[in-house]
Amino acid sequence: MQAPIHSEESFATLDGTGIRYAVFLQGCPFKCAYCHNPDTQPFAGGTPVQADDLVKKILRYKTYFKGGGGVTFSGGEPLLHAQFILECEQKLAAFGIGCALDTSGAVPLNDAVRAAVDHSEMVILDIKMPNEEGYEKYIHGSMKNPLALFDYCVSNGKRLWLRTVIVPGINDREEDVESYLALIGERIKGVEKYELLAFHTLGFSKYEKLGWENPLKDTPALTNERLAALQTYLDGRIKEIL
Numbered sequence: 223m224q225a226p227i228h229s230e231e232s233f234a235t236l237d238g239t240g241i242r243y244a245v246f247l248q249g250c251p252f253k254c255a256y257c258h259n260p261d262t263q264p265f266a267g268g269t270p271v272q273a274d275d276l277v278k279k280i281l282r283y284k285t286y287f288k289g290g291g292g293v294t295f296s297g298g299e300p301l302l303h304a305q306f307i308l309e310c311e312q313k314l315a316a317f318g319i320g321c322a323l324d325t326s327g328a329v330p331l332n333d334a335v336r337a338a339v340d341h342s343e344m345v346i347l348d349i350k351m352p353n354e355e356g357y358e359k360y361i362h363g364s365m366k367n368p369l370a371l372f373d374y375c376v377s378n379g380k381r382l383w384l385r386t387v388i389v390p391g392i393n394d395r396e397e398d399v400e401s402y403l404a405l406i407g408e409r410i411k412g413v414e415k416y417e418l419l420a421f422h423t424l425g426f427s428k429y430e431k432l433g434w435e436n437p438l439k440d441t442p443a444l445t446n447e448r449l450a451a452l453q454t455y456l457d458g459r460i461k462e463i464l
């Protein structure tokens with residue numbers, strides 16, 4: 223089986239534990255206002271790669287995966303290509319290599335998605351907005367699929383990290399953090415880590431290259447100080463809840 227790959231990174235460290243081989247798959251059903259990789263969104267594009275060829279290439283890096291590393295499928299939305307991921311997961315598992323899924327949960331929870339999740343070591347799920355209104359306005363999609371995936375991971379005891387991008391003027395207040403916690407509710411007990419990420423402007427030039435309107439072109443990057451303050455607030459609140 224083949225899938226369109228946007229890009230690959232052989233020594234990624236941010237999307238999971240240890241040193242990761244990150245595979246960015248092409249295509250995304252969402253259109254987040256703050257997307258810093260808009261070139262991964264179009265369904266057309268990317269380089270078609272066979273699962274066997276990708277696995278062969280990844281095996282060259284096997285030695286670097288000691289200490290909790292492995293492969294991360296990201297995007298775009300990787301679970302658009304769940305069958306391809308499942309094939310890679312099964313082939314890599316034969317060599318003792320585990321895979322993480324870095325997903326927005328945009329696709330429906332069908333059998334292929336369930337199987338890819340079941341065969342993954344962990345899921346890193348974006349919770350983009352705290353309500354349906356926010357998803358409609360800033361993500362151009364619904365929160366229904368991400369929440370279904372969230373429930374599936376929690377109810378199956380899947381190792382799970384959550385992530386939320388914090389954007390100045392949109393969701394950067396303590397009361398916004400409270401809204402996310404209210405949405406998550408009891409499910410927080412099944413979450414190993416909840417990480418806030420800063421909106422940045424590094425992807426702005428990509429919008430120009432694509433000839434796309436950048437909806438946040440006048441929004442400044444979130445400062446490290448504000449990010450740290452909100453993460454501290456969130457961690458404190460999670461401790462209280464648990």
Ligand code: SF4
Binds near residue numbers: 251253254257298299
């Ligand atoms: S889900 Fe990710 S790739 Fe898709 S539009 Fe949003 S930020 Fe971009």
